[in-house]
Amino acid sequence: MIEQLQLDHYAVGGTLIVAVVLLSVLVQWQVKKRLGKDTLEQFHEVGGIYMSAVGTLYAVLLGLVVVDASTRFNEARDSILNESNSLIEVYALTEQMPEPHKQTIKNSIRAYVNHVLTDGWESMTRSELNIPERHLFREIMREVRAIEPVTENQKAVYPAMLNSFVEASENRRNRLNFEQYDIPAIEWFSLIMGGIITIAFTMFFAIEHRVAQALMTAMVTFILSLNLYIAYLFNTPYTGDLCVNRDSFFVLKRFTDDYP
Helix, strand or coil, rough: CCHHHCCCCCCHHHHHHHHHHHHHHHHHHHHHHHHHHHHHHHCCCHHHHHHHHHHHHHHHHHHHHHHHHHHHHHHHHHHHHHHHHHHHHHHHHHHCCCCCHHHHHHHHHHHHHHHHHHHHHHHHHHCCCCCHHHHHHHEEEEHHHHHCCCCCCHHHHHHHHHHHHHHHHHHHHHHHHHHHCCHHHHHHHHHHHHHHHHHHHHHHHHCCCHHHHHHHHHHHEEEEEEEEEHHHHCCCCCCCCCCCHHHHHHHHHHHHHHCC
């Protein structure tokens, strides 16, 4: 249901945030109208204490979630960059290897990169396992392991080549793991309910100036909704308007095309 709404696009997310802000202001006006200013004033002292405690607890929770999601987003970006850089090193060092391994490894890396940039990336955006991509990477692994260095130069270069391939493998695994990661449903429930309760506490106060109070409620709702939306965007690193790009893999493709 959430995926169908395409919330990871700014236009959709921004519209939803505005709708939530307007709804909170409308509810705040209705609460003030039904309870009256005199009744609400009786809640000021106790409500202020409770709101301070709840607001502080919720701010800490929301801040930790946003920081964690941001960290994972950056790690996803780094894993893609490191994977492409490691494959560039493998491709370059292959030049020192004996035939026919040199050309077969180069061809396999080119096939793998082309697949990642097309079908592989599309599979990531749908959080689907791409079997052909896995087979192509395993083919590179078999060919690298099959090399038997002959000259002293090859014997010196081969360990570095193996190390670069291992790094590429680890970063590829990390890249695919990030597409499966999601903030647990219970955590989303806690964040959303905490936001609703925090906003609700702003409605147990009353001041003479209706516009000023509505503006304060709107600002609280906006900042909470915005932080929740940021956490959601960081939670989907391969889709939407805020996503990890494929530039590093395009650099790898250009490198393999320039040095066939």
